[in-house]
Amino acid sequence: MTTEEFESLLDHCCKILTEEARSVGFTSSKQFENRVRAVLSVLTADDTSIEIDFNSPAQAFPDIAVGEYGVEVKYTTADTWRSIANSVLETQRVEGVKYIYIVFGKMGGMPEVRWGEYETSVVHVRTSHVPRFEVEIATDKTVARESLFQQMGIRYEDFRQLDMSEKMKYIRAYARKIHPDGRLWWIEEKETDGHTLPIQARLYTNLSPEEKKRLRAEAALVCPGIVKSGRDRNKYDDVVLYLLTYHGVLCHQARDLFSAGSVANPKNDDNGGIYIERALKLIENEMKQAALEMDDAIFIEYWGESVPPERRIARWLEKADDVAKDWKPSESLFHD
Structure with missing residues (x-):
C-alpha cells in the first residue's frame, strides 16, 4: 500500500466516523478507538497482507497497526483539535510500523473526525511524570505551522531513536527557545532525568x-x-x-x-x-x-x-x- 493509498483510506475512514459522530456520537475514548479499528478493518478487508490486532496492549504506540502504517487515536469531548499525546519515551513502540498518523475525534462543538501526519501534528512537549508530546490537528492545511520537530531542528524518526538523555538535550533547547527569559532551573541536566518538571512556571x-x-x-x-x-x-x-x-x-x-x-x-x-x-x-x-x-x-x-x-x-x-x-x-x- 502506498502512502497516497493509505491517506485516501484515512479520508474514507474519517468521513464514515464523522457521520457516526454526528448521528449517534461516541461517549468514550475506548469506544471511539475500537470503532476506528473496526472501520479500518473493514476498509482493508481485501488486503490479505494486513491483519489488524483487536487486542493490542493498552499502552502500545501507535494504537493501531495497519501493516507498516500506524494510527494513534485521540479523542476529546471538548471543542478543540489539541490533546496530550504519548510519552516521549515510546517504550511500547509497535515493531514494523514505519509511518504514523493520528485519527482525532472531536466531540465538542460540531463533532468531526480528522486525520493528520503524526510528525507534523506534534506541536509541543510538556512534562508530567515523564515528558509527553502535545498534538494538534491543523484546521487549515494552507496555513504553514512549524511542528515541534521543526522547532527542535531534528526529524521525528531521528529523535525517537535517541536515548532519553539525548532527547532531553533537545527538549531543554526548545524550552529555552520559547521561554528565553524564563527561569528554567528545573529542567537543567542532573545526574538523572528520570523525572523532569515543566518548562514554564x-x-x-x-x-x-x-x-x-x-x-x-x-x-x-x-x-x-x-x-x-x-x-x-x-x-x-x-x-x-x-x-x-x-x-x-x-x-x-x-x-x-x-x-x-x-x-x-x-x-x-x-x-x-x-x-x-x-x-x-x-x-x-x-x-x-x-x-x-x-x-x-x-x-x-x-x-x-x-x-x-x-x-x-x-x-x-x-x-x-x-x-x-x-x-x-x-x-x-x-x-x-
Whole structure:
C-alpha cells in the first residue's frame, strides 16, 4: 500500500466516523478507538497482507497497526483539535510500523473526525511524570505551522531513536527557545532525568480568582486523596505535582488550596464543619465541568484507568469514600 493509498483510506475512514459522530456520537475514548479499528478493518478487508490486532496492549504506540502504517487515536469531548499525546519515551513502540498518523475525534462543538501526519501534528512537549508530546490537528492545511520537530531542528524518526538523555538535550533547547527569559532551573541536566518538571512556571498566588478556582477544581478531581485525614502529611503532594507539571503553576502553600478559611469559609460564618468538605462543595460545578472536558490521558496517569467523562464524578466519589476518615464524601457532595 502506498502512502497516497493509505491517506485516501484515512479520508474514507474519517468521513464514515464523522457521520457516526454526528448521528449517534461516541461517549468514550475506548469506544471511539475500537470503532476506528473496526472501520479500518473493514476498509482493508481485501488486503490479505494486513491483519489488524483487536487486542493490542493498552499502552502500545501507535494504537493501531495497519501493516507498516500506524494510527494513534485521540479523542476529546471538548471543542478543540489539541490533546496530550504519548510519552516521549515510546517504550511500547509497535515493531514494523514505519509511518504514523493520528485519527482525532472531536466531540465538542460540531463533532468531526480528522486525520493528520503524526510528525507534523506534534506541536509541543510538556512534562508530567515523564515528558509527553502535545498534538494538534491543523484546521487549515494552507496555513504553514512549524511542528515541534521543526522547532527542535531534528526529524521525528531521528529523535525517537535517541536515548532519553539525548532527547532531553533537545527538549531543554526548545524550552529555552520559547521561554528565553524564563527561569528554567528545573529542567537543567542532573545526574538523572528520570523525572523532569515543566518548562514554564507561574506562582499560584499571582493567578486570577477565576483561574485559581478552575485549577482547584481540576486538582481536586485528579487527586481524590485530598479528602484524607488532616494528619496525613502527604495528601497534597499529587496536587502540587499536577499543578506544576500540567499547568506550570507553583503553589508553595498547597494546604491553603482547600483548607484555608478564604476558600472553605469565604463568608466567615463560623458554622464550623469539615473545611475540605466545605471547600469542595463550593467548586462542585467547576469539578463537573472539568470531568467533562479534561483529557483522558490525565486520568489514566493519576487514577490508573480510563473513565468516560460522564462517569468521572461517580468514580471520584468511590475513590474519595475509600480514603476519607470521619466523613463520607458521597453522602454530602454532588447531590444537586
